[in-house]
Amino acid sequence: MKNSPVFAVSMKKTVLHILAVLACAGLLFSGTPAAAETKAANAATDGQLTIGIVDMDLLMQKSSAAKHVRSQIDKKRSTYQGELKALDQKLAATKQDLMKGDAKLTPEDLKKKQSIFYEKVVAAQKKTQTEQRAMDAAVERSLNDLRKKTALIIRDVAKERKIDVVLSHQAVIIAASALDITDEVLARLDKDMKTLPVKW
Helix, strand or coil, rough: CCCCCCCCCHHHHHHHHHHHHHHHHCCCCCCCHHHHHHHHHHHHHCCCCCCCEHHHHHHHHHHHHHHHHHHHHHHHHHHHHHHHHHHHHHHHHHHHHHHHHCCCHHHHHHHHHHHHHHHHHHHHHHHHHHHHHHHHHHHHHHHHHHHHHHHHHHHHHHHHCCCCEEEEEHCCCCCCCHHEEHHHHHHHHHHHHCCCCCCC
């Protein structure tokens, strides 16, 4: 694919910009970002730049590890929603009792019960927010681990195929299918990381 008419690169400045971004993301196989930029810039100048394309969205959706993360999220969310429903029902029942009132209660006692009820409502809201933030953070940590592993595999595939730069599928409008390395990356990812436990 070195001279593919579909992906001919003529603007050195554009190539350098792409390389700088990908080098920072760790997707180039050379030892350092500067070395990767220099090597690929020389290749671009000589008309020998080799390009690969990978669909990161597909990898984050269809890989075994990604599916495992989603299954854990669904299970956690289901359990959490059950707990919230039970709490909501309890608070609703308490609210109904307060609205009905109790002839035996003094105004001061009723006011005290109402105050306790609203404190419980506020506490429930805070708990919901805290649990949601904790869940989001745990999921993001797991996805970051998956992205890092994916980046390493992309680097290995690029090195083996002697690819100078790897572009995201989402950033490409038209490309020859032979440039796409997604399937190979997915196969290796599923082999190396079948599961990915979420650390709640």
